[in-house]
Amino acid sequence: MVDLVSQYEKIKPEVDTAIANVIQKAHFIKGPDVLEFEKELAQYLEVKHVIACANGTDALQIALMALGLQPGDEVITPSFTYIATVEVVALLHLKPVFVEVHKDTFTIDVSTIEAAITPKTKAIVPVHLYGQSVDMEPLEALAKKYNLPIIEDNAQAIGSTYTYSNGITKKTGSMGTIACTSFFPSKNLGCYGDGGAIMTNDDALAESIKMIANHGQSKKYYHDVVGCNSRLDTIQAAVLRIKLRLLDQYCDARRKVADYYDQAFANHPKITTPARNKNSKHVFHQYTLLIENSNRDELIQKLADVGIPSMIYYPVPAHKQKMFATLQLDTKELPTTDWLTERVISLPIHTEMDEEQLAYITSHFLKFI
Ligand SMILES: *Cc1c(COP(=O)(O)O)cnc(C)c1O
Secondary structure, three states, X not given: OOOHHHHHHHHHHHHHHHHHHHHHHOOOOOOHHHHHHHHXXXXXXXXXEEEXXXXXXXXXXXXXXXXXXXXXXXXXXXXXXXXXXXXXXXXOOOEEEEEOXXXXXXXXXXXXXXXXXXXXXXXXXXXXXXXXXXXXXXXXXXXXXXXXXXXEEOOOOOOOEEEOOOOOEXXXXXXXXXXXEEOOOOOOOOOOOOOEEEEEOOHHHHHHHHHHHEOOEEEOOEEOOOOOEOOOOHHHHHHHHHHHXXXXXXXXXXXXXXXXXXXXXXXXXXXXXXOOOOOEEOOOOOEEEEEOOOOHHHHHHHHHHOOOOOEOOOOOOHHHOHHHOOOOOOOOOOHHHHHHHHHEEEEOOOOOOOHHHHXXXXXXHHHHO
């Protein structure tokens, strides 16, 4: 689905030197690259604070902890997402309340949120799924009306933007009360192991987030709150500093692949190409098609037989996962989410794809479907 080896080959000298430098100085934990990376990412996202952490799942957990949510508090989020978004809610003994997504853009359907709000609702966690922004303007208006914080799950959309009706454009990961991202190797800004970050414009929240990510420590060996241990390794920060400079270029390469696929699959009766929210720059973490009147399992097998990987993101929506069977979530039916789950299929998309590969994939896909 991705080609991280070819991508590495192109930046190998720079990356190898940066990694060797960290090892040479034994700056493994909290080395200068971590601080520099936090500053550079803050500059890129145009956000006041970036706090690096161990992975995207931790970022979400720490964000919820920093907001001071209490057991039983409700958190509104889509079910059509990667499990990490929801798992941390349950882990903190909070209650996930699932709402629908749009069947064309796959992102949270803001019109379904208000009905899910109760006096116990304490946060909304929208997910910029597959690489484009949630429709933030109506979401922010609703959050303001009910005085609810927004935690953006930006793990799949770093580099994407959202444009408001007044013409102001912001980066995803800079709009919420808090935003979270992941540097898992296959993400749009991936490191060479695990990594994540938490963003906020709120000074007090930034302090709280830093403290929670560092054992709740206010000064060395003085622990004011229960926290956790979540750090970005210096080696990962060193790699990320190099790759951050290439992020826009990487996003453009992905968009080119998406354009190619869009054209190849246009107007096919069994294929719906991914809709692009007109207010967002789509950075295509995934290229996800909807297919109708086709045996998806058979299609995946036939593609695999000729060496073409494909994936279903995700085969089981969160509200139907076994982990929630005993939690009595009183989740209502989510027909759009279920409908999408049965129809999505994602094709390879990454920064190193060439026309030959794309022609091979599209011609076989069209033949098999
Ligand atoms: C990858 C991902 C995460 C979790 O990130 P990790 O770094 O793997 O913990 C969270 N949410 C979404 C939507 C993701 O795609």
